[in-house]
Amino acid sequence: MFNDTRVKLQIWDTAGQEQFHTLSTSYFRGAQGFVLVYDITNLKSFQSITIWINDIYEKAGDEVDVILLGNKCDKESERVVPKQKGEKLAWEYGMPFFETSAKENVNIEHAFSVLTKEILEKKSGVLHDLDVVSLSETKKRTCCAF
Numbered sequence: 001m002f003n004d005t006r007v008k009l010q011i012w013d014t015a016g017q018e019q020f021h022t023l024s025t026s027y028f029r030g031a032q033g034f035v036l037v038y039d040i041t042n043l044k045s046f047q048s049i050t051i052w053i054n055d056i057y058e059k060a061g062d063e064v065d066v067i068l069l070g071n072k073c074d075k076e077s078e079r080v081v082p083k084q085k086g087e088k089l090a091w092e093y094g095m096p097f098f099e100t101s102a103k104e105n106v107n108i109e110h111a112f113s114v115l116t117k118e119i120l121e122k123k124s125g126v127l128h129d130l131d132v133v134s135l136s137e138t139k140k141r142t143c144c145a146f
C-alpha cells in the first residue's frame with residue numbers, strides 16, 4: 001500500500017538469459033522499473049552493471065526508474081566489491097543503491113518500496129502534466145466559444 005493505493009507489482013526475472021547478453025527487447029518494452037543486481041563477492045557481476053545500465057537506458061528510455069543492488073551482503077568475509085564502489089556507481093547514474101541479502105532478507109522490501117515509490121511519483125507527475133494541458137485546452141476552447 002502506498003498512500004492508500006494498492007499496488008500490484010509484476011516482476012520479471014531474466015533467469016540467466018543475461019549471461020549471453022541476449023535479453024529480448026520484450027523485457028524492456030513497457031517496463032516501468034528495473035532492479036539491477038550484482039553480487040558483492042563477484043567482481044565480474046559488478047563490472048557488467050555498466051553495460052546493463054546503458055542497455056536499459058537505450059532500450060527503455062532515460063526516464064525509466066532503476067535501482068542498483070549489491071546482493072549477498074551476508075557474505076562479508078567473501079566481499080570483493082567495496083560498498084563505496086556500489087554507492088559511487090549508483091551516484092553517477094542518479095539511482096538509489098542498497099546492499100541486500102536475499103538469503104537473510106536484508107533490505108529487499110525496502111529496495112522494492114523505493115523503486116515502487118519512484119515509479120508512482122513519476123506517474124502522478126505525468127498525470128499532473130496531462131491535467132494541466134487538458135485544463136488549459138478547455139479554457140482556450142471556452143474562451144473561443146464566447
Ligand SMILES: Nc1nc2c(ncn2[C@@H]2O[C@H](COP(=O)(O)OP(=O)(O)OP(=O)(O)O)[C@@H](O)[C@H]2O)c(=O)[nH]1
Binds near residue numbers: 016017073074101102
Ligand atoms: N549467501 C547468499 N546467497 C545468495 C543470496 N542470493 C542468492 N544466493 C545464492 O546464490 C545462488 C544464485 O542465486 P540465483 O537467484 O539463482 O541467482 P541469479 O543470478 O538469479 O541466477 P540466474 O537465475 O541463473 O540468473 C543460489 O545458490 C542462491 O541461493 C544472498 O543474498 N546471500
